[in-house]
Amino acid sequence: MAEQVALSRTQVCGILREELYQGDDFHQADTHIFIIMGASGDLAKKKIYPTIWWLFRDGLLPEDTYIVGYARSRLTVADIRKQSEPFFKATPEEKSKLEEFFARNSYVAGQYDDTASYKRLNSHINALHQGTQTNRLFYLALPPTVYEAVTKNIHETCMSQTGWNRIIVEKPFGRDLQSSNQLSNHIASLFHEDQIYRIDHYLGKEMVQNLMVLRFANRIFGPIWNRDNIACVILTFKEPFGTEGRGGYFDEFGIIRDVMQNHLLQMLCLVAMEKPASTDSDDVRDEKVKVLKCISEVQASNVVLGQYVGNPDGEGEATKGYLDDPTVPRGSTTATFAAAVLYVENERWDGVPFILRCGKALNERKAEVRLQFRDVAGDIFRQQCKRNELVIRVQPNEAVYTKMMTKKPGMFFNPEESELDLTYGNRYKNVKLPDAYERLILDVFCGSQMHFVRSDELREAWRIFTPLLHHIEREKARPIPYVYGRYVYAEGPLRIMALVITVAVTWIVVSILLSGLGFPWIQQLFASEFTLVVPTEPRARKYKCGLPQPCPEEHLAFRVVSGAANVIGPKICLEDRMLMSSVKDNVGRGLNIALVNGVNGDLIEARAFDMWAGDVNDLLKFIRPLHEGTLVFVASYDDPATKMNEETRKLFSDLGSKNVKDLAFRDSWVFVGAKGVQNKSPFEQHMKNSKHTNKYEGWPEALEMEGCIPRRPAAS
Numbered sequence: 001m002a003e004q005v006a007l008s009r010t011q012v013c014g015i016l017r018e019e020l021y022q023g024d025d026f027h028q029a030d031t032h033i034f035i036i037m038g039a040s041g042d043l044a045k046k047k048i049y050p051t052i053w054w055l056f057r058d059g060l061l062p063e064d065t066y067i068v069g070y071a072r073s074r075l076t077v078a079d080i081r082k083q084s085e086p087f088f089k090a091t092p093e094e095k096s097k098l099e100e101f102f103a104r105n106s107y108v109a110g111q112y113d114d115t116a117s118y119k120r121l122n123s124h125i126n127a128l129h130q131g132t133q134t135n136r137l138f139y140l141a142l143p144p145t146v147y148e149a150v151t152k153n154i155h156e157t158c159m160s161q162t163g164w165n166r167i168i169v170e171k172p173f174g175r176d177l178q179s180s181n182q183l184s185n186h187i188a189s190l191f192h193e194d195q196i197y198r199i200d201h202y203l204g205k206e207m208v209q210n211l212m213v214l215r216f217a218n219r220i221f222g223p224i225w226n227r228d229n230i231a232c233v234i235l236t237f238k239e240p241f242g243t244e245g246r247g248g249y250f251d252e253f254g255i256i257r258d259v260m261q262n263h264l265l266q267m268l269c270l271v272a273m274e275k276p277a278s279t280d281s282d283d284v285r286d287e288k289v290k291v292l293k294c295i296s297e298v299q300a301s302n303v304v305l306g307q308y309v310g311n312p313d314g315e316g317e318a319t320k321g322y323l324d325d326p327t328v329p330r331g332s333t334t335a336t337f338a339a340a341v342l343y344v345e346n347e348r349w350d351g352v353p354f355i356l357r358c359g360k361a362l363n364e365r366k367a368e369v370r371l372q373f374r375d376v377a378g379d380i381f382r383q384q385c386k387r388n389e390l391v392i393r394v395q396p397n398e399a400v401y402t403k404m405m406t407k408k409p410g411m412f413f414n415p416e417e418s419e420l421d422l423t424y425g426n427r428y429k430n431v432k433l434p435d436a437y438e439r440l441i442l443d444v445f446c447g448s449q450m451h452f453v454r455s456d457e458l459r460e461a462w463r464i465f466t467p468l469l470h471h472i473e474r475e476k477a478r479p480i481p482y483v484y485g486r487y488v489y490a491e492g493p494l495r496i497m498a499l500v501i502t503v504a505v506t507w508i509v510v511s512i513l514l515s516g517l518g519f520p521w522i523q524q525l526f527a528s529e530f531t532l533v534v535p536t537e538p539r540a541r542k543y544k545c546g547l548p549q550p551c552p553e554e555h556l557a558f559r560v561v562s563g564a565a566n567v568i569g570p571k572i573c574l575e576d577r578m579l580m581s582s583v584k585d586n587v588g589r590g591l592n593i594a595l596v597n598g599v600n601g602d603l604i605e606a607r608a609f610d611m612w613a614g615d616v617n618d619l620l621k622f623i624r625p626l627h628e629g630t631l632v633f634v635a636s637y638d639d640p641a642t643k644m645n646e647e648t649r650k651l652f653s654d655l656g657s658k659n660v661k662d663l664a665f666r667d668s669w670v671f672v673g674a675k676g677v678q679n680k681s682p683f684e685q686h687m688k689n690s691k692h693t694n695k696y697e698g699w700p701e702a703l704e705m706e707g708c709i710p711r712r713p714a715a716s
Contacts, residue, residue: 070107081105138158151190184459230373240361254335255360297467365395403419545558579633656673662686
């Protein structure tokens with residue numbers, strides 16, 4: 001490996017500047033005017049002015065660049081400097097450069113809906129460049145309520161007549177699909193799409209931008225980046241602080257609009273998209289739109305909402321709950337935590353859950369993408385192996401690491417989980433990672449829209465979430481309380497949510513007993529909580545059916561294993577009783593089915609049905625007359641599907657199967673359903689027969705599934 005050479009900031013910026021100026025879009029010799037609409041606000045003070053300073057300090061802006069602030073407040077450049085300079089992180093050695101920067105700043109006060117004010121602004125801008133060719137960048141650091149008036153006046157009064165014009169729009173881009181379309185249509189009537197830069201600052205973060213390079217510049221990831229190898233994808237955003245006096249603003253939008261619908265969904269696109277034709281902005285965004293079009297509207301039954309309450313053991317702000325913020329409306333049901341499961345319904349990702357979770361007042365600051373891979377087939381290490389994971393940590397301490405099993409060092413021959421760790425702070429000690437806004441604002445100067453949201457992206461994102469948002473507002477769903485700083489591993493339904501995420505089974509239940517958002521078939525059929533057994537340390541087989549932990553009272557422990565080739569036979573275990581197995585000599589080629597009384601757990605009947613050469617009518621006669629609440633355990637062996645007809649698939653679908661419609665010759669399938677369910681079962685795994693991924697010659701690997709099922713209450 002080549003030795004890493006330490007570069008000074010000047011050298012790094014010089015290389016970048018040389019690279020940027022090769023493009024025709026940068027126009028180094030032209031005058032550039034950067035106009036900040038809303039210059040007196042928090043965003044301008046904390047982010048925009050500091051970012052422009054950093055770019056200016058590092059020599060990354062065109063030489064003839066001026067900054068103009070515009071807002072309603074009557075301020076001076078000295079006032080702007082006093083407000084924003086504490087966020088500049090300037091050193092004493094940079095004092096002269098700082099003076100030069102503020103000498104290029106000016107400020108104009110005016111109204112947002114007053115044409116005369118914009119004429120004054122335009123006259124001021126014209127005076128700065130005195131007839132030379134000039135390019136103008138307008139940054140709308142404003143509330144969306146004034147976007148229409150501001151953009152209309154900019155278009156009519158302040159556009160450059162000799163150079164290009166670009167407009168940067170901050171989120172939120174509307175509140176739902178209708179308002180977003182209205183805003184997009186308005187802006188599109190004034191500006192071309194290549195002039196509009198909708199900024200999502202997460203697209204400027206180092207590790208988010210690294211996702212494309214990791215995926216498409218490394219051969220090792222291509223063959224495994226699919227449903228056959230990845231069990232689930234978890235996208236996480238956590239903040240350790242609450243609203244801290246800004247609850248009034250947050251309450252208008254909530255955590256789904258603030259984080260999930262934009263930041264997390266954009267990261268999902270980068271994980272799930274196909275390889276673009278090039279790194280051209282539209283080629284990349286075309287692929288992101290294709291992913292979004294494959295995602296159905298989020299179902300309320302696949303969502304958990306939470307709201308933080310004060311921590312009695314905390315200090316300062318941690319003692320206050322969301323409703324204790326004086327700016328929050330009394331009795332607000334706005335969620336500060338949300339978790340949702342989405343599915344990308346295409347060939348690469350069908351059946352793989354994408355779990356999005358985000359929240360305020362949690363236990364740490366973290367944003368990451370975590371891909372959990374499927375279990376190793378044909379385990380020879382007595383259940384001591386954990387699943388591999390690839391983790392891209394966005395913040396803090398940017399890193400890429402892989403969790404993998406290695407031999408425990410020394411005289412042992414036991415597997416042990418370890419990590420291949422690329423932490424940027426350790427590997428790239430002499431490299432300055434830019435702030436997200438630095439990269440994005442520089443992209444606007446350069447004319448690159450790759451890391452900005454296109455109108456059709458925005459439309460699809462709102463399509464996915466708008467029905468859920470309207471449902472929450474209409475039903476006034478009350479979020480589950482969680483304690484400030486403790487995250488969801490505390491207690492109650494959010495704990496169950498966290499456990500389910502940890503296990504990452506093929507189909508993941510994420511809403512249990514949530515008022516207005518409960519999972520109907522679990523609530524109605526079992527009238528009890530759903531619990532999934534969570535693997536912890538190397539699994540000692542102590543409990544019923546070999547589960548690593550005991551099931552709660554009034555729950556039935558189960559394990560279902562499919563057959564594989566002529567190597568592994570199918571098994572169905574319930575409450576430590578082997579209902580079907582090769583040893584009992586009651587299994588066979590095709591589908592092995594055990595019917596169980598959902599109240600007492602007693603076996604009703606167990607039979608094997610040959611789906612290659614048998615009579616499908618035997619199977620139909622077996623499952624047609626089931627009583628309400630009967631549990632149905634299914635384990636495939638060899639060929640589960642050749643004799644399946646449309647009626648058979650519908651019957652299994654009515655029992656809660658999602659995958660039966662796709663079941664084919666020699667696929668592996670395990671499933672637990674019930675008569676009378678109203679939604680799809682969480683207990684199902686399906687692996688396709690594919691010569692590219694099969695573990696055995698002509699057969700996929702065996703599937704194994706375990707958990708705890710609530711007993712159905714006895715009829716009164």
